[in-house]
Amino acid sequence: MPPVIQIQNVSKSYTRDSFEIPVLNNINMEIEEGEFQALMGPSGSGKTTLLNLIAGIDKPNKGKVIVAGTDISALNESALAKWRANNVGFIFQFYNLIPVLTAFENVELPLLLTKLSKAERKKHVETALEIVGLKDRMKHYPKQLSGGQEQRVAIARAIVTDPLIIVGDEPTGDLDKNSAEEILLLLERLNKEFKKTVLIVTHDPHAADRAHQIKYIDKGDLVEAL
């Protein structure tokens, strides 16, 4: 079976004030289905950019990003939005919940794009919130939750559509030690129990230790070690 994620000769640069800043240089990488991998590297090394390319929220200047057989770098914006809705669960460092929506409504948000009935949506949302242990807080607004709980709601939102891969950009970066531990346990559980392919970007060596494999990026290049 081919790897679920294949990065082939990917380069990416940004233009800032007419200056072209190279971020990734000819990256080649593969991730097998069901793996839990961590990307580490210093700030500005390009790890978040690589994660964004894999999650389909950014496009490479050169090369291919193939996820589950689809070259997502060739998709247009509209097709890419649909692809993300069906295949990727994204966990952000700062949770990024919609403040005017309850935990239930935040988790339900991606399901509004599906053809599920209201009852089916409710069932999916309750299941996701149960997995993250927040079924009893579903009517709470983000401001009524702790940071760890907010991140768990964000994880529920990421898994509610049953995506192929889960990507996390510093998912524990804004949390205290205990909350971070809870989130890492949850990610491990999603990987082991629900067979999700998990890829996280982290600065935290303890977080990275939970991964099956750690990849290092430095100045836009994949390196053996830092």
Next chain:
Amino acid sequence: MRVFKLIFKNALRHKLRTLLTILGIAIAVVAFGILRTVVTAWNAGVDASSANRLISRQAVSFIFPLPYNYRDKISRVPGVEQVAFANWFQGVYIDKNQFFPRLAVDAETMFDVYPEFILTKNELETFKKEKNSCVVGADIAKQYKLKLGDIMTIEGDIYPGQWQFVIRGIYKPRDNTTDGTGMYFHWDYLNDRLEADDPLRAGDVGWYIIKIKDPARSAEISEQIDAMFKNSNAETKTETERAFQQGFLASTSAIITAMNVLSFVIIGIIMLVLGNTMIMSARERTREYAVMKTLGFSAKHLTGLILGESLFISFLGSCAGLLLLFPLIDGFSTVIPKNFFPIFTLEPITIVLAVSAAIMIGIISSIFPIQKALRTKIVDGFRFVG
């Protein structure tokens, strides 16, 4: 949860800001509605003009009279159905501040030519029989508490002396675009007295009102009438009643234009108010839009959310404005003397214009925030610090 709920929740995220925006739109709708109503009231005479009536007046100026004997000649023009005439009498009723049109008219034909003034058969017959009688509009009767049989005493100014009239009819306007503030009496009554007191002014009428059979022939008939009196001492200028009324308004056209412009400036102001609110809202939600895009929401979805919120606020503002406008217009119409603006009502077109403007503003105000939300890349959205 439905998308509508999200639109609703987004709109109420900053309750005070939304409330102030709604209030701003409501006040602007009220101002727009009142200005349009004033313009409509100003143009009421033009709007109420009948297509099958021509007005023939002295070519030099409206203030110069026409000979009475033109009447028969005009009546013989093919296509003319009936001819009435009138003289501006004016005078002072009670005091100089009591203004309403007071006209000496051809009692026989006046109410045939103006079917929108509704008189009972009895009243009309009595009016026609008694030379010193008059007919007043229902609004005037109400304002001055006049009833049939009452005597109206008017101190003449254009036609000096004291004039007394017995009210023999109170006409009802056919609809709310018809003036109910007129006072009409026998031209014969005026003319008889002029023959006795001021014979040089006798035998003249102010203008002719010509009812024609086919409005499509109005230009042709007008030309024929004017041609008949060409090179006479009193040449005529004949035109449709609408053109005649518009001529009256020409002197005040600058004011009307200013009010029209102002009413549309107000729309511009609402647009700025709502546009500002929407731009602020969209700016504050830059990260949220990035999150939603990440979750798979497309350009279409974001457009719907922003446009929906903008329309929701503008719709609420226009509804609130209209709710205020109805009682305000009613209030104004009772406070403003009837004879100043005989017809002061909120026209359906004003409501349609106000609501359409609100919808248009809702759409236009959302264009910039939508463009910005769609143009911002997801990665840039996450970097945004509001």
